[in-house]
Structure formats: C-alpha cells, structure tokens
Amino acid sequence: MTKVRKVLVAGGGVGGLCAAIALTSRGVEVDLVEKRPDFNVPGVGLGQPACALRVYREFGILDEILDTGFSYNHMSIFDPQRTLIAEHRFLMGGNGLPAFCALSRSSLHSTLYRRALSLGVEFRFSTEVAEFVGPLGTAVRFNDGSEADYDVVAGFDGIRSTVRQFIVGDMFGPRPSGIGAWRIQVDRPSCVTGMEFLQGIDGKAGAIPIAQDKMYLFNIRPETPGEIFPREKLHVLLKERLAQFGSYVAEIADSLTPESPIVYGALEPFIVPYPWHKGHVVMGGDAAHIVPPHLTAGAAMAAEDGYVLAKLLLSGDGSVDDRLTAYGKVRFARNAFVYTFAREWLSMEQSVHSPADLAAAKDEYARNADGRIAVADRILDAFEC
Ligand SMILES: Cc1cc2nc3c(=O)[nH]c(=O)nc-3n(C[C@H](O)[C@H](O)[C@H](O)COP(=O)(O)OP(=O)(O)OC[C@H]3O[C@@H](n4cnc5c(N)ncnc54)[C@H](O)[C@@H]3O)c2cc1C
DSSP states (O other), rough: OOOOEEEEEEOOOOOHHHHHHHHTTOOOOOEEEEEEEEOOOOOOOEEEEHHHHHHHHTOHHHHHHHHEEEOOOOEEEEOTOOEEEEEEEEOOOTTTTTSEEEEEHHHHHHHHHHHHHHOOOEEESSOOOOEEEEETTTTEETTOOOEESSSSSEEETTTTTTHHEEEHHHSSSOOSSSSEEEEEEOOTTTOOOEEEEEEEEEEEEEEESSSSSEOOOOEEEEOOOOOOOOGGHHHHHHHHHTTTHHHHHHHHHOOEEEEESSSEEOOOOOOOOOEEEEEEEOOGGTTTEEGGGGGOOOHHHHHHHHHHHHHHHHHHSSOOOOHHHHHHHHHHHHHHHHHHHHHHHHHHHTOOOOOHHHHHHHHHHHHHHHHHHHHHHHHOOOOOO
C-alpha cells in the first residue's frame, strides 16, 4: 500500500478545513492554500444535521459548536400568514446529539480553523494552484511562482473550482436554475424555535435559529440568472419580495434599511458523477456537488467528504487510485441522494404559481410532508465516524 505522507488541500471552507483536520489527525502533513487574503467568511448561517455533528464530535469540537449555536429537533411548514400546515420531528441524532445545530458560518469556520491550526496544518492565504504538473498532477505550481510536490492534492475549492476544471474540464459544473436565495441575519423572535418554511406563491420564506438571540431569514424564489442587484437597493428589493408574507416576516420586511446585511446568491445545483479524481488530484464539497439548501446539508456533505477522504486514503487497501475511486464512489452515492431529494423539494415548492396551486400544495404537505422528510432523516442520519 502506497503511503500518503503529504497532502495539499486547496480551499479553506468547511470541506477543506474538515479534510485538513481529518488528515493531520491521521499523521499526514497538510498544506492548505486559500485564495482569499484572510478568513473573513461571507454568509449567514448553517444548519448542521446530526451526521455533520458526528464529524465535529470526532474532531473534538462538538461542545464548542453546540455552545455557540442553536439546537433544534423539529421543523414546521406554514402558509404565507404563518398558519401551520405540517410539523415534523426529525428522526436524527440521539445519544447526546441533537437532530440539528445551526450557527453562523463565521462561528463554525473559526472553530474549525482553530482546530486545524492546533493540529499543525500550514495555511497559505492569497494562494491558488496555477498548474497541476506531472503524470499524477501533484507537482504543483502556485500563482506566486513557487512549486511543491505532494502525494495527493485535495480540491475543496468551492463552486468555481480549479481542481474540478483539472479533473473533468467543463463537462460537469454549475448551471443556472433560475432560482435565487435571499438571506439576512436578524434577532430571533421567540416563536421561531426550529427550522421553518412559509410556502408562498412563486417562492417561500423561512427562518433558521442560529443562536439564542439570532436567526436568519431567507426567501427562495425565481430570479433572472446572472442578475447582479445593486447593494444599495437590496433592502427595497427584498421588502418587495416578502410582501405576500405575514407574521414576523412582515415585521422584518418593514424594518429593512440600506444598512441591512442582506446576502443574495443564485442557486446553481449540479453533481459530478464519480470518479472524483484524476491522477492523484481529487475533489469534494461544493467543488463536486452543489445541492439546493432544502435539507440544509451542503456544508454537512462537505464535512463528511473531508472526513471520508482522509479515512479511505489512510486506511483503505490497494493503490492510491483504488482508494480515491472508493472515496468517489461512496461519496457520489450519498451526495446524489441529497441532491435528488433537495432538487425535488425545490421544484415542488417553486411550482406554486397561483392560489389554486397553493391550496393543492397545502393539502399535499398536510398529507405527506412529515413522512417524506422522515425518509430523508433516516438516510441523512445513516453516517457514522
Ligand atoms: C442559500 C444557501 C443556504 C445554505 N444553507 C446551508 C445549511 O443550512 N447547512 C449546510 O450544511 N449547508 C448549507 N448551504 C451549503 C453550504 O454553504 C456549502 O455547501 C458549503 O459552504 C460548501 O463548503 P465547501 O468547503 O465545499 O466550499 P466553500 O465554502 O465555497 O469553500 C471553498 C473555499 O475555497 C476557496 N477557493 C476558491 N477557489 C480557490 C482556489 N482556486 N484556490 C484556493 N482556494 C480557493 C474559497 O475562497 C473558499 O474559502 C447553503 C447554501 C446556500 C446557497
């Protein structure tokens, strides 16, 4: 079995940090290059299901995450005025793990970064791979002209991945869906105690609590692909988009100002079929798959990818190629489920275009939402470290 001693991780998001922690924990020397000059992480909040919490428990950072975030065991689906349609108790977690803990992206990131530093991961900021050289692609030239040799290069470099480009070119990659996501962090009203969706006409609103005093509000709806909204108009545009919703959503819409920290991004889902490697260059996280946010599991899958990559690379049998093939196979199957389920949910909720559609959707959610989400719970929860 070929020894893997030195790995380059490209990208310092949740996936790259988890890969780096899992690899160094197994005695591998890890360099992590990050394109940004620092870790001033944009984004709002991340719901982390029990499967990801198991990874964080393995890394010794679960308590910090649970202390920082907001744990919840249920979700609810409402109509636009926040009249309850369906409630679901998650079938995940147990043995000291909540079904979900949500926290701000920056908090999760800081916790992972500190853990990676304490394990000896070498970070280089403002750095990218410019060229993958040699028969395995692991003799790397960086954008500053420096060069280094690795046993494996692991790309967790997000949606516009350079590593994916090396592995599959533009055969697979992000495609516009015509749906956008608006998000803003706000104070948590006491009524929001779990994840919730308010199904509307042409879009939904919802909230996820991310701390005792904070939550984030979101609106997922049709938007023109490629649209770039002017920063100074975001509050007006979001207010217009939330007009059909009542309850705390209406109050938040009324309170928006030009200073409100609104984040907008288009959804561009895709998944690359395995193999997820070429030579000894491999990918994971958003580089390999972008799932719609409905199961709040994109970062969770990136964390699992990082953990499983290290585990199979360091304990698997056979050549490095065999081990990377095994990694791609097992991770593609799991991510394909999340991708398919989340896309199906996205297309159902975005096909409500009229009051009659909304009435039909309410009836369908009342009959099936609880059972349908339970199916996803059982599959999502089936991940052990
Ligand atoms: C609206 C919305 C809501 C979401 N909600 C949730 C949720 O509640 N729960 C959840 O689990 N997931 C959620 N997600 C998904 C989640 O945000 C992503 O799946 C997750 O952040 C992916 O992590 P990553 O590490 O793979 O990629 P990223 O977080 O994108 O990290 C990639 C990193 O690589 C760096 N980089 C890019 N190119 C290079 C390069 N060439 N060289 C070096 N570095 C590079 C980037 O600067 C970045 O730091 C949501 C997504 C959206 C859009």
